[in-house]
Amino acid sequence: MKKTAVLLSALAVALGFSAVSAEAVTLRMATDVSRQDTQSLGGEFLVKEVADKTNGDVQIKFYPDGTLGTSTAIVSGVRTGTIDMAIIGCVNLGGLAEGFLALDLPFIFKDKAHVYRSLDGKVGAALNEQLDKVGLVGLSYFENGFRNITNSRKPIKVPEDVKGLKIRVPQSNTLVATFEALGANPVPMAYGELYTAMETGAIEAQDHPMPALFAGKFYEVQKYLSMTRHGYAAVAVVVNKRKFDRLTPEQQDILRQAAIDAANYQRDLNSKMEGEMVAEMEKTGLQVNDDVQLDLFVEATKSVRDSFIKEHGDAIVKLIEAERDVQ
Numbered sequence: 001m002k003k004t005a006v007l008l009s010a011l012a013v014a015l016g017f018s019a020v021s022a023e024a025v026t027l028r029m030a031t032d033v034s035r036q037d038t039q040s041l042g043g044e045f046l047v048k049e050v051a052d053k054t055n056g057d058v059q060i061k062f063y064p065d066g067t068l069g070t071s072t073a074i075v076s077g078v079r080t081g082t083i084d085m086a087i088i089g090c091v092n093l094g095g096l097a098e099g100f101l102a103l104d105l106p107f108i109f110k111d112k113a114h115v116y117r118s119l120d121g122k123v124g125a126a127l128n129e130q131l132d133k134v135g136l137v138g139l140s141y142f143e144n145g146f147r148n149i150t151n152s153r154k155p156i157k158v159p160e161d162v163k164g165l166k167i168r169v170p171q172s173n174t175l176v177a178t179f180e181a182l183g184a185n186p187v188p189m190a191y192g193e194l195y196t197a198m199e200t201g202a203i204e205a206q207d208h209p210m211p212a213l214f215a216g217k218f219y220e221v222q223k224y225l226s227m228t229r230h231g232y233a234a235v236a237v238v239v240n241k242r243k244f245d246r247l248t249p250e251q252q253d254i255l256r257q258a259a260i261d262a263a264n265y266q267r268d269l270n271s272k273m274e275g276e277m278v279a280e281m282e283k284t285g286l287q288v289n290d291d292v293q294l295d296l297f298v299e300a301t302k303s304v305r306d307s308f309i310k311e312h313g314d315a316i317v318k319l320i321e322a323e324r325d326v327q
Contacts (some may be wrong), residue, residue, distance in 0.1 A: 025251070026059045027243065029085035030068040030077065034215050038273060039235055040064040042142050042266025043087050046237070049258035058251050060085065079135050084243045087142060090234040091172050097130035102316040104174035105308060106301040107294070109232045110324050112271070115143070117323040119234060120260075126319060131236075137244045139259035142266045144233035145209030145274065149226050150218055152204050155289040156226035159183070159300040167205035168194050175207075175231065177304045182297070191216070198222060209233050211270065214277040219286040225278075227290040230297060237263065 029047070033039045040062075047060045068074060068083055071092045077083035079096075094101040102108065109115045118124065119141040128138035149156055151165055163183035169175045171188050179186040187203060191212070197203040198221040206218060207230070213219070237259045244252060282288055309317060 024057050024059055025247065026061055027084040027239070028063065028068075029060050029087065030063045030074045030083050031087040032066040032069070032071045032074060033064060033087075033212075035064040037064075037215055038211055038266050038270045039087050039142050039144070041269060042262045045265045046258050046262035049261055050255055053254045053258060054251055058247065058255065078238060078240050081240045081242055083240070085237070085239045087235060087237050089144060090141075090236050091170055093131070093236060094172070096134045096136075097127065098312055099127050099130050099316045101174060101312060102308070102320065103234050104172050104231060105305050105317070106174075106178045106230050107298045108305070108317070108320055109146075112143075112146075112267075114320075114324055115232055115234070116267070117326055118320050121323065123316060123319045123323070126316060127236075131238060132241065135241045136238045137241050139237045139239060139256055140263035142235035142237060142263050143209075143270055144211060144235055145270060146229040147207045147209055147231040147233060148213070149205055149207045149228050149230070150213065150222040150224060150286075151206075151226075152198070152201075152221075152223050155224050155287065156228060157289065157291055158293050158296050161226075165205045166203055167207065168197065168203045169207070174304065174308065177307065178230065178301050181301045181304050194218070195221060207231070210274045210277050214281065219281040219284055223285075223287060225281065225286055225288045226292055227288070228292050228297065229294070230301070 029043060031039060031043060043062050043064065047062050050058050050060055068077060071088060074083060074086050074088055075092050075096070078086040090100045090103050094104070109118070124138070124141060131138045149162070149167070153165065154161060156162055159182050162179070165184040167179055167184050167186055168189045169179060169186045176186045176188065189197060189203070194203065194206055195216060195218060198206065198218065208216070208218070219225070239255070247255065278288060305317070
């Protein structure tokens with residue numbers, strides 16, 4: 001009798017587990033950028049790919065537009081598991097995994113091909129190892145793009161043109177140090193406060209990749225856009241490690257590949273749209289110049305990299321540099 005009871009109990013447990021595994025898994029994914037942003041479009045691509053490839057067994061419910069909170073709240077949520085996945089600017093991850101701080105260094109990347117080789121290769125793998133230690137799984141890297149400066153004074157061609165500019169920067173010690181090295185007056189400020197600050201003249205300049213610049217309509221309150229390309233803004237697609245570990249191995253593989261495919265889709269879309277954005281902004285009267293003497297800017301900001309290496313080491317920097325001229 002006891003043996004029968006044990007067998008029935010075991011059967012019930014087995015059936016219970018089968019029922020759980022057969023149920024569809026729903027993951028909540030958040031981003032703080034607009035639904036129209038290429039990052040969100042990449043997110044929607046990811047949602048569809050995962051649903052299609054798992055035959056609906058894994059569903060991702062997507063929350064763009066900061067619906068689930070600011071970037072800080074999203075990072076906190078995906079760590080604790082109240083949010084399952086996030087598409088988040090890498091600038092927001094440096095406090096958890098210091099390797100990400102290296103991505104903000106001025107002129108660390110030569111061009112987009114250099115970026116992709118790095119983040120899709122050894123650099124991305126090293127960063128993902130750091131994420132794993134804080135309860136996150138790195139899936140792929142979207143992009144915001146190269147940062148360029150707009151201002152209300154004049155075109156920026158040499159470092160001297162930046163001196164004295166009151167420029168808004170995100171909460172990044174590296175970007176603050178970069179503009180201090182150039183002689184500007186950097187002011188950390190939330191993205192949502194920037195338009196009004198520039199409209200009133202409290203802030204004279206800002207630096208953003210093209211999608212954020214265009215989406216924020218900053219061209220309405222700025223006169224000049226200079227293609228300085230002084231920094232690159234990477235975006236990580238991450239998932240809570242506990243939630244990821246609950247997926248079957250097959251589902252994990254599908255999610256990883258879908259995130260990579262979504263990254264390639266988003267990057268291509270971003271590159272195509274950047275030129276269109278510049279053309280549209282020029283129509284409004286924004287003056288665009290590309291004759292920036294980058295070698296002078298590189299030299300003027302060299303101290304930022306030296307200080308960074310002294311404080312954080314050069315492991316990630318060396319990995320990035322190793323990919324610079326690879327063909």
